[in-house]
Structure formats: structure tokens, C-alpha cells
Amino acid sequence: MSITKIMDTKKLILWIIFSFSIMLLWHQWQNDYKQNQYIQTANNSITDSTTIIPNIYHDTKKYDTGDLINVKTDLLDITLDCLGAQIIKVKLLKYPSLMNKDEGTILLDKNDKNFYVVQSGIISNKAKEEFPNHQTNFTFNKDDSIFLGNQKKLVFEANVNNVLLKKIFLINEKSYNIQVIHKLTNNNKETIYPSLYLQIERDGNEPYGISKFYKTFTGFAVFSNKEKFQKISFDDITKNKQKYIKESSNGWIAMVQQYFTTALIPTPGINHKNEIVKINDLYKNTYVARVIENLEQVLPNHTISNTSNLWIGPQDQNTLSQLSEGLDLVVDYGFFTIIAKPLFLLLTLMYKIFNNWGWSIVFLTIFIKLIFFPLSSASYKSMAKLKDIAPKIQSLKEIYNEDKQKLNIALMDLYKTEKINPLGGCLPTLIQIPVFIALYWVLLSSVEMKGAPWILWINDLSAKDPFFILPSLMMLTMFLQIKLNPAPTDPIQAKIMMIMPIVFGFMMFFFPSGLVLYWCVNNTISIMQQWFITKNLYHS
Template identity: 30%
Template sequence: MDDQNKNLILATVLSFVVIVVWFLLFPPPEQAPNDPVPASEAAQTTQGAETGTAMTPGAEPATGTAAPSAPPATEEPAPRIDIDTPSLAGSINLRGGMIDDIRLKNYRETLDEDSPQVTVLRPEGERDPFYALYGWVPVTGVEANAVPTDQTIWTVEGTPTLTTDTPVTLTWDNGAGLIFTRTISVDSRFLFTVTQSVENTTDAAVTLRPYALLRRHGIPSDLKKFFVLHEGLVRMSDGELEETKYSGMEDYDTDSREGAPAERIEVADNGWIGFTDHYWMSTIIPDGAFRSTAKYYPNREIFQTDAVLPALEVAAGQTATTDSRLFAGAKEWETIRRYQNEAGVTRFLDAIDWGWFFFLTKPIFAVLHWLHSFIGNMGWSIVALTVLLKMLLFPLAYKSYASMAKMRELQPEMEKLKERAGDDRQKLQKEMMELYKKEKVNPASGCLPILLQIPIFFSLYKVIFVTLELRHQPWVGWIRDLSAPDPSSILNLFGLLPFAAPDPDSFVAILSLGVLPILLGISMWLQQKLNPAPTDPTQQMIFAWMPWVFMFMLGNFASGLVLYWITNNTITFMQQYAIMRSHGFKPDVFGNIRKSFSRKKAVEGKK
């Protein structure tokens, strides 16, 4: 194969890789889902479902809570208990005793001050129903209809409002000698503690299994579906982390008892199970051993996670009690770390999607968080983090930059070799290798800084995209959200013309470069000017276009990531500039290089 064909294939492959990476990072927007089913239609659907497979929380025998059913349209809604804490607002539904209405006081959906608060849990009848339900599975001595279900109307004792200082207690008497009690408390952040007890007033022992479950109706309408982000099932089972997307839950093996795809794990010591979104999460945290079950009900399009605790035998005249916790809130690093270290929630920090490079993303974020505690501005903290990373890598990068400077020195001699070799490529390669060996130059060492930056780049991209701490964080001026693309646009002269920038999801947005992407392209171009040009013309052309291709590719990346890349390029340019001068070159501000007189004389003296 001749060189021309090789170069053509290389250019084609590089172009294909760029296109693939672009569509992986920015998949086309999906159509918005249809409006939720009206309550009346939902009631008819769920009433029909009651005659089918029961939604049992995974205990034997295969009986337990019936399929969830919405109240008839003519029936009045059940009373609710308000939730009011420094971090949470919402209510508890006395029908089923469900925790199904949780809003985050300190987070809003958009930057607008009037934007609605972020909702984590929602009741049936609203968009994306998602709620927590607790109960008991009868084992022996109890009829299936003698335990509370999701339609049971509970009675509240004492205060009607759940606060950090005032727990609420719900009771239900089954009329057959069993009295069920549920006490719910909450801390100042996002952790609920649910204490379930059953009093046996009969003259015979009974056995029941307490459970807690999270039930999500359908795939969330705001699912991001980015390959770098996990959304769906997340659970920890005796130190083993599992992350399964919703599509993966649909592919579970069918449970022979319930007819639904399910996967069970017997947790011997500790763990937790639930669902994670981009920035929010809801997980059940049992106290001790439990059966961890993830399942999907295709007839209702319901995703469910169960935590079924060991069976409790309640003797006549005795009471049995069990505790579990529920996290429903924001994935704040500091809060989750405190629950892990102080509340004993095993490896809870792993609920944040750190990715394959977790050994880099975890410490990088920890340092970023520490810098932010001093600086107070996440944008400048990213700049400071970049400086620290460049300082850490400089000893390794110095050799590469020095090697590139030496390659610059050899450019005139390499041109002479090309003239002497003519079309004899084999002779040219042989003489070039002899020259490299003589001058002790490794042409491949110039790739080392790039190879070092790749995992750091992806780790920082992961940190900026996944962690909540950068959401809605401003930097300077027009950059009000470092987790979002630069909102300025060259198409309206950065706000000088009287019309808005195009929608970020439109194709035109690719051409709508902001200030930061343009600075990124310029910084890459300046840095590239200091590097020795490839000897092959096709490669020269590819490298010449790369800064501007990346300028468009990264234009819709998070502003924080673009800020990091600009800072990194700027520091790299300054380091290479200083090293080039130490080797007798005088680069100008645009990277154009000429030899100093003394260096030129030294080179001529060698000849």
C-alpha cells in the first residue's frame, strides 16, 4: 500500500472517530414522553392489574402486598402528613403510609429564582410516580389480607407534621388481633428512619417478614442517557457494588413465582438498594441482613427495589420491632460521606458514579472540594486544581517538552535528509533513526504529556458532569452554571445583537460558539505552534485542523471542563515557551520560532 493511500485511510479513520465521539457525548434529543395517564384511567388499569400477578416484595410464600391500585376517581384523597425540615418539604400519604412527596428546598430545577423546587419522590397520578412503601409479608399464622397494603388508611398519633424534632407515628389495627405501628423520623438533611412494629394480642404466635420498597412507574422522563452517567438501579451487597440501567432491569431472568424479571441477592451483613438519577438518589438502607431484590413488572412498566428483612416470630402478647433507613435527596458529597463515616452506611460514597477512573475521580474531586472551601468560587477552584495537576506532572512532562525542543533543533538536518533520500522512504527512515540515536532524541516521548492528560481529562469531565457540587455554580460574568455549556454565542456577537442564541439542542448550536470555546481553540493553536510539525504533509494538515475541530466539538461541553482545558493549554504553552528559550529558541507570542544567534553559531560550529 503506498503512502498516499495510508494517509487517506488515516484521515478517514480519524474523521470517523471524531464523529462517533461527538454522537456518544451528545446524542440527539429524544421525543418528550406523553402526558401521565389521568387518575381515572390509572384506576381502571390498576384495578385490572389486581387480578394478575401480585407485586410481592420477594418473600415466601408468594403472597404479600397486592398490586398497587389508585383510589377510585370518585373517592376523596386520603389525608396527608406534612414534612417540613431545613432541607425537605413534602408530605406522607396516609393511604398506604407511603413517603411519596419529597421536594428539596435548597435546589431548583433551573437558575430562575422562581423555578420549582426539585422533586425527588412523587405520588401516583403525577408525572413519573416514585415512592417508598413499607409493610409486612405474612409467613405463618397470618392471613394475606390481615397485613397493611398500599391501600390501607393509617391513623396518625400526635403531631400532624414531620420535622427534625417531631417524629410521626402511624397505627393500624387489622381487627384480628394484630396492631401495626410505624414511626417515621428525619434528620436535617435527607435521611429518614422508619421503625416498624407489630403487637400480637392474639393467643397464638405469628411470623412475618418486614420489608421496604421503592417503586418507580416507568423510565423517568428526564433521563439523560449519557454514556458517562449511570441512571437506574444502584445497590451495595456486602461490599459489592452493582449499577444496572433500566434497560438492564428489563432483561433480568423471569421470576417463576411472580412472573416478573427479577434478580435477588441475599445480603449477609450490610448494604443498600435503590435508584439513582443524575443528581438525586433514593435508597433503602436496612439494618443488618436482608434480601435485596430488583425487579421489573412489564405489564405496568414498574421498576421496583425491595429490601425484605429476616422473618420475625411474634409470640402471643409480645411486640416485634425493626428499623430501616431511607435516603431521599441530593447526592451531596459531604453529606453522603458523613452518612458513610458517621452513620455506618457501607461505601455510600460509591453511590456517586465515579466511573472506571474512580482512582482518579475520587481524589480529584476531593482536592477540588477542598480548594473550593478556601476559594469560594468553583471556577477559580478549577483553575487552581489545574495548576496543581500541572505542577504534579511537570517532572515527567519536562523531558517530553525538552525532547520536542531538540526535535525543533533537528528540523534543518531532517530537511536535508529528505532532500538526499528523495523518494527512498526506507533510506530516509534509516537515516532519521541514526540521527535520533546520535542526538539522543526520542521522537515518541513528545506524546507523553498527551497520554498523561487523557485519563485526567476524562476524570475531570466525569467529575464536572456527574457531581452535584458544580451544578448551577457560577464563575464570572455570563458563566452562571459551570455544569452547562457557555451560554454566549458568536451568532449574536455575544449578546450585542438583539436576538437570543440558538437552542442548545438544535443543529445550529454547533456553530454557535461561545467565548470559552473560542479561547480554547486559540490556546490549542498557540500550544501546537511550539510542537515540531510532522514530516508527512497529510499529518500536518490533520494537526493544523485539530484545534479548530476541537473548538467546535467541545463547544457544547460543560463550561467547567472547557475552563480546565484552556487553563491547561495556557500553562503548557508557558512551560514549553520557557523550555524552548532554554534550548536557544526564541518563540514569539504566536508561537513562531527562530533560533538565537548563539545557538545558531553553536550548531554551525558542529558542522
């Protein structure tokens, strides 16, 4: 590459942080998380006869409902269906919906447009032997259920082939974690060998309220001590390319989306199988992630019990890490997680000081800019020197207009005489890029931004600026940065530089205000630092 091109190209480096972030999001969406094309995948069917789950997927009964039971806590509004004793709707009351601020965010739902439920049941090691499962009609036991107090208790019962299954849901008033107890009684004269399955089933639709201008991961996740954290996208499942640990005695499975997760945590120490499949349905294609636990044999007139945990709620990293190992990893920070984790801890520390996530973003950005000030200083000094010798560069271009080789030699001599490194403005900025991209993902993926106010008109840092004030300020700061930097000698590049603030500013109209606030503060501090350094340089 010629020296002229190096000099012109480095003027675009200041925008790499923004463009790289956008391109990274777009790339991930296109290649990993795009909506599936509903390709028929016969290989996804379960062939192990010991783990056959009731096949009702070509039956309209999938969309039927039985008697509905509703329970509400301070945090959750839950609807359970007596058909299967399954959870078919959950509303998160502390997180306002982007569609309606007066309503909580709907996470689970079962209707004509959306299908996202949690189910469980018992299967036999004999192919034709049926036990209570998620297509069985259960009876709600009002006498044993408790709706008052800090812990609700809901009891459902079903008897199939002299096997009685009691499903007990223990729902705490102040927790998103639900204890699910399965009590199995064998009223037969013979010993039975049952297995318990717990599953999350949902369609491939985008979650409620997700913006079309930025994408985060939506799909399943599996964790075990052996393989650690594994993500499985809908597209991988459709193409039968899903890779995850198939058997384990620990860990969990989860459905992950921006801000929220639904996680099934089976009983630790019991061997279980993990299965993630696509169900090709005549009405709606769905995806299922399940764990299947081999229960102990049940002698005649004996009862066994199994307890598992079900988390339906926000990606609260602190609480999730205490509930089960690795569960906090459902917060998706992308490629730069190793940098993003410490940044989130710093952001949390700022929140403890200011008790406002908006001001925490402001002061964390200031803190990071101060840390990188030596690198920024070197970059700004290099750009200031280049701007100072711009007339000499232009003069050399006019002299050697027809001879690029001589022009490059002359430019090298000029840089050597003026003691300027033509790449001096690029390298310091490139070093900082991973940190700023990591902070970008922290602000985009952290549920703490959901419904969090800043000041005046910003009452939700996860939503776009309702009056577009922050995006407008961001465009202004980008124009100011352009004016402070040496003008590109190439007219085409000069036009691109002037258009970029408008393009990015328009995109920011639809981005979360917390992200735009971060970019505004970052740009403003960059302008102040550059002005201060340049002024002192010329003064000296």
C-alpha cells in the same frame, strides 16, 4: 508502524485526554446505561412464597393517590400518600432545578410521565394472609404527628386482619436522612410471623435535567460487607443479567443518578433478602429494588418495632460515609476511582482555602500541572526538536518518496544524529491521561458543583455556560496549542487537527461550565509551559 507514521501520530496525543473522555462516556452509555428496550422478562417475577409482595402492577391503582400529606423542612419538600403511606414526591430545596432556577430539583415524583417512589409494608409467611402494605389505605394520625420544631413526626396507621401497622416518619429540619419506624401490633389470637419490605420503585426514564451530551450512571446499587459495592443497570435488569448479593445482615440498597441518591438502610444485624426486579406493566414498565427483613414472631396482643434509615438527597460523601459503611461509593467516578478519590479530597482542601469551587478547580488544575511539569517538559522538548528538524524530515521524504524502507532508515539515522526519541512526546502525555480523566469524572459527578457559582456570569458550575464564553476560550486555546506543535506532514491529518477544536468546542457548549473551566485552565497552562520550555531550549 513506520517512523513517519509514528512521528505524525504523536501530534494527536495532546487531544487524547479530551477524545478518550468523550469516547469513554459514549461507550458506557451504549453498553451499560442506555435506556432499556422494554423486553418482557418473565424470569424477574418473585417465586419464593415467603417473599411475595402484593401484586398490583396490572392495576390502575398503581397510579391512584389517596389523601396527600405535605411536610417541608429547610432542605426537603416531601409529599406522602395515605395510600400505602408511601413517599411519592421529594423536592430538594437547596439544589435549583436546571429547568427552573427558582424551583428545587425534583428527585422523587409520581405522575403520568415519571414514577419514582419509596414504599414499605408487611407480608406474611402464608401466601394468602394479608397484612398492611403499600396498597393499603392508611389513616394519617394528626394527634400523634408533630409539624413544629426541628424534628417533624408523621404517623400513619392501618389495620388489616387484626394486624395494626404504625408507620412513623421522623424528619429532621437539617438532614436528608429520614428515620422510618414500623410498629406492628398483633391483635389476633394466634402468633404471626411477619416480614417487613422496604422498596424503591421507579421507571427507566432519564432523571430530570440530564444532558444528552454526557451520561453518568443511573441505576441501582447494593452494598454488603461480603460483596462490597455492586451496580445494577436497568439494562442488566431487563436482560435478567443483574448480579448482586441476595442475602445479608448488613449494608443497603440505593437508587443512584448524577449528584443524588435514594438509599434504604435496613436495621443492622437483622438478616434480610435483596431483590431487584423489573415489573412489566400494561401502563408503564418500572424497576424495583427492595430489602425484605424477617421480623421476629409476634405473639397475640404483642407489639414489635423496627427502625430503618432512608436517605433522599445529594451524594454528600462525608455525611453518607458516616451514615452507613460504603454509602459514599454511590458517587460514581468510573474506572479511575482509585485516582479520583484523592483528587476530590484535594479539591475539597482547595475549597476550604478559597471558599469557591470555581477557584478551587483553577488552583487544583495548576497544582496538578506543576506536579507533572517534568513529564510535560520532556514531551515539549521532544516536540520542539521535531519541529526544528521538520525541514530535514521533509527533505528526506522528497528524496526517498518511492522507497519507504530507505526513508525509515534515513529518519532513524537523523533521529540518532539529533538525539531525538520519536516517541519522546507521547509517553509523558500518556502517563498523565488517567489523572486528567479521573479529574474529569470528579467534576462531572460531584454534587458540590451543583448550584455552585464561580465569577460574574457563571452562577452554576454544573450547568452550561449561558454565554458560551468558556467554550469559546477553550477553542482558542486548542488552536494555539496546534500552532505551537509541529505541523503534521500528512495533509489529511493537518485538516483533522484544525477541525478538532471546532468539534470539541461545539460539544463544550453543552457541558457543565466547571468541566470547561478545568479544560480552559489546563490548556492555558500547557501553552505557557510549552512556550517557556521551547523558548529556553532555543535560547540554550
